[in-house]
Amino acid sequence: MASDAGAFATALDLILGLDPDLLGIVALSLRVSLTAVAIATLVGLPLGAALALWRFPGHGAVVVALNALMGLPPVVAGLCVYLLLSRAGPLGELGLLFTPTAMVVAQVVLVLPIIAALARQQVEELHHEYREQLTSLGLSRLRMIPTLLWDARLGLVTVVLAGFGRASAEVGAVMIVGGNIDGVTRVMTTAIVLETSKGDLPLALGLGIVLLGLVALVNAGAYLVGETSRRRLG
Amino acid sequence: MHHKTRIALTAIGILGLSMAAQAHAQGSESEDGEKYITLASTTSTENSGLFDAIIPQFTDKTGIEVRVVAVGTGQAFEIARRGDADSLLVHDTAGEERFVEEGYGTERANVMYNDFVIIGPGGDPAGIADAETVAEALQLIAEAEAPFASRGDDSGTNRAELRLWEAAGVEPGGEWYRELGSGMGPTLNTAAGMDAYVMSDRATWVAFENPQNLELLFEGDEALFNQYGSLLISEERHPHLKHDLAEQWHQWLLSAEGQQAIGDFTVNGQQLFFPNAE
Numbered sequence: 184m185a186s187d188a189g190a191f192a193t194a195l196d197l198i199l200g201l202d203p204d205l206l207g208i209v210a211l212s213l214r215v216s217l218t219a220v221a222i223a224t225l226v227g228l229p230l231g232a233a234l235a236l237w238r239f240p241g242h243g244a245v246v247v248a249l250n251a252l253m254g255l256p257p258v259v260a261g262l263c264v265y266l267l268l269s270r271a272g273p274l275g276e277l278g279l280l281f282t283p284t285a286m287v288v289a290q291v292v293l294v295l296p297i298i299a300a301l302a303r304q305q306v307e308e309l310h311h312e313y314r315e316q317l318t319s320l321g322l323s324r325l326r327m328i329p330t331l332l333w334d335a336r337l338g339l340v341t342v343v344l345a346g347f348g349r350a351s352a353e354v355g356a357v358m359i360v361g362g363n364i365d366g367v368t369r370v371m372t373t374a375i376v377l378e379t380s381k382g383d384l385p386l387a388l389g390l391g392i393v394l395l396g397l398v399a400l401v402n403a404g405a406y407l408v409g410e411t412s413r414r415r416l417g
Numbered sequence: 418m419h420h421k422t423r424i425a426l427t428a429i430g431i432l433g434l435s436m437a438a439q440a441h442a443q444g445s446e447s448e449d450g451e452k453y454i455t456l457a458s459t460t461s462t463e464n465s466g467l468f469d470a471i472i473p474q475f476t477d478k479t480g481i482e483v484r485v486v487a488v489g490t491g492q493a494f495e496i497a498r499r500g501d502a503d504s505l506l507v508h509d510t511a512g513e514e515r516f517v518e519e520g521y522g523t524e525r526a527n528v529m530y531n532d533f534v535i536i537g538p539g540g541d542p543a544g545i546a547d548a549e550t551v552a553e554a555l556q557l558i559a560e561a562e563a564p565f566a567s568r569g570d571d572s573g574t575n576r577a578e579l580r581l582w583e584a585a586g587v588e589p590g591g592e593w594y595r596e597l598g599s600g601m602g603p604t605l606n607t608a609a610g611m612d613a614y615v616m617s618d619r620a621t622w623v624a625f626e627n628p629q630n631l632e633l634l635f636e637g638d639e640a641l642f643n644q645y646g647s648l649l650i651s652e653e654r655h656p657h658l659k660h661d662l663a664e665q666w667h668q669w670l671l672s673a674e675g676q677q678a679i680g681d682f683t684v685n686g687q688q689l690f691f692p693n694a695e
Contacts, residue, residue: 270500270657278657280501281455281486362455362486365469380602381464382627 193389198396204366205390209397212370215283215357216350219290223298224343230295231302232328235310246303252296257289258355264289265359281362286370289356294346301342305335340409344402351398371397453482454662457502459573460600462645463487465620465689471678475669481662489572489600497521497648500655504663505648506670508618509573513646524649528670529679529690531619531643533577535635536605536628537563538612545614551638552585559585562593564613568604569596573643578616581640605631618643620689645690647671670694 354372361368378387543561548554568575676692
């Protein structure tokens with residue numbers, strides 16, 4: 184098919200042409216997904232660590248629920264946030280529907296379970312390893328959370344990247360709560376859906392290649408940071 | 418180590434919060450600075466490029482930005498019912514009149530029309546190209562049990578298609594009748610992939626860039642007429658909406674200037690929408 188060969192040329196044109204529309208879409212994609220991941224990280228890491236350290240009735244059920252939510256279909260997350268933010272919904276007064284803020288909220292819902300569930304597992308393993316030392320230092324469990332998170336930081340970078348991958352790849356949630364409005368809530372993935380529906384497959388695939396490149400750049404940055412700190416630790 | 422941890426955590430916290438604040442600030446930037454309305458409309462108007470052609474003219478004149486959420490007609494009604502759009506531009510006259518009767522809309526007006534066309538594989542296995550009427554064409558497809566791709570998404574096009582089957586006295590079903598539950602573009606993509614017949618609005622078809630083996634096989638029957646209407650939403654039900662701005666958009670669409678803009682829009686030299694406001 185001609186569109187396959189055309190896609191790379193289109194992607195190259197898009198990048199080299201520095202089309203202002205495309206730049207806007209790329210900037211919004213990064214802003215929405217990075218903000219969502221930052222919020223989910225702030226909440227998810229301590230939450231995951233707390234789940235690893237505390238045992239309470241129903242602990243197992245919470246862990247299973249969190250793990251199950253990692254598979255939450257984006258379109259379902261989007262629908263729930265839509266019903267919440269719609270004028271007829273409980274938070275309708277805020278008027279957030281069809282804004283980038285609504286997209287951030289939807290992506291936090293998607294990313295938070297991934298970061299919390301994976302962080303719980305990492306911290307739990309580390310805690311098993313160092314339990315006696317930590318107890319002999321007389322640290323309370325609340326104090327252990329930052330210590331363990333810091334010690335697990337290299338692994339947690341991968342956890343956060345998994346969350347970012349989810350956020351930047353999903354289309355179902357941002358399509359519903361953002362509305363794919365040109366110049367306001369159009370991001371890379373919704374633009375790809377739009378161009379596919381117009382039958383402009385080379386442009387759609389070209390946009391896909393650009394998106395993949397962006398995600399690769401973010402991952403490369405995280406890798407470099409990880410390697411540097413690993414070397415410093417010896 | 419503790420000291421460092423706290424610094425790192427604080428740094429992450431500040432970074433996250435500032436990013437969230439920035440996202441919010443940029444997102445609501447134009448809410449403070451500019452006037453805008455949210456318009457729920459159909460994929461056919463958006464995908465064909467009509468809005469890109471006419472909205473800038475309206476914005477230049479009035480300073481009002483129009484933010485288009487392009488979905489199927491069924492979903493557009495639902496968005497408007499919930500109070501999430503300031504205005505509607507859709508193509509399901511019966512549904513639009515019901516919307517007004519139910520008290521959600523206060524006014525409905527004809528804006529423009531185009532027509533539906535029947536697309537099919539170049540070989541035309543059911544032989545519909547020579548049919549006299551669209552009813553006959555659909556009957557031929559059903560008799561031949563040739564694959565037919567239906568939107569199946571409760572959109573304006575889908576509703577029109579179901580009415581045409583009914584008028585043709587055929588109850589579509591069986592292996593050959595495939596309900597895709599997708600928008601017009603995705604349905605054309607799929608139909609191209611499985612060499613199926615499909616009914617499309619002319620605008621989406623003309624602007625569609627991946628026809629593969631598909632061709633326009635049947636057109637011109639009056640039953641294929643496709644009317645678009647603009648609706649204003651009840652102030653009583655949804656007092657928070659921007660009724661004044663929506664009214665300006667509605668009136669502009671019906672004005673000589675708006676009608677001219679619609680008529681002037683062409684793709685590949687073809688006029689796609691015909692203004693017919695009274």
